[in-house]
Amino acid sequence: MVRTRNTRQRQLIIAELRGTKSHPTAEWIYQRVKAKMPRISLGTVYRNLAVLKEQKLIQELPRVGSQSRYDGNPEPHYHFVCLNCGSVEDIETPFMEKLTGEVAKKLTEHDVQGYFAEFFGLCPQCNTK
Numbered sequence: 001m002v003r004t005r006n007t008r009q010r011q012l013i014i015a016e017l018r019g020t021k022s023h024p025t026a027e028w029i030y031q032r033v034k035a036k037m038p039r040i041s042l043g044t045v046y047r048n049l050a051v052l053k054e055q056k057l058i059q060e061l062p063r064v065g066s067q068s069r070y071d072g073n074p075e076p077h078y079h080f081v082c083l084n085c086g087s088v089e090d091i092e093t094p095f096m097e098k099l100t101g102e103v104a105k106k107l108t109e110h111d112v113q114g115y116f117a118e119f120f121g122l123c124p125q126c127n128t129k
């Protein structure tokens with residue numbers, strides 16, 4: 001029975017994450033999941049996020065802002081972070097992905113396990129103020 005409950009928790013968390021493009025915090029996910037599963041705790045949400053990350057079903061964006069943000073898209077891609085409002089957007093850059101892949105390939109004696117790139121500045125809304 002415990003396993004069934006865990007599976008349902010995880011499915012709800014994934015559904016919330018995949019249903020938004022805002023790259024939310026664990027706290028945000030917790031509030032959404034709690035509306036459907038009132039007895040869930042924030043600690044449980046964190047534990048499930050860690051498991052989902054381990055299974056490579058989601059990504060954690062550790063350096064974006066003060067709190068970890070989560071991404072329902074597990075494929076490598078780039079983000080733009082607004083320094084003013086903290087919004088996080090996906091950036092479509094096939095060229096960059098190819099380039100970083102090439103760099104990783106050149107580092108043949110290194111065990112490259114991933115890469116991290118981040119664009120930051122002001123989002124269009126903040127830029128007009």
Ligand SMILES: [Zn+2]
Nearest residue numbers: 082085123126
């Ligand atoms: Zn902004």
Ligand SMILES: [Zn+2]
Nearest residue numbers: 071073079090
């Ligand atoms: Zn993303």
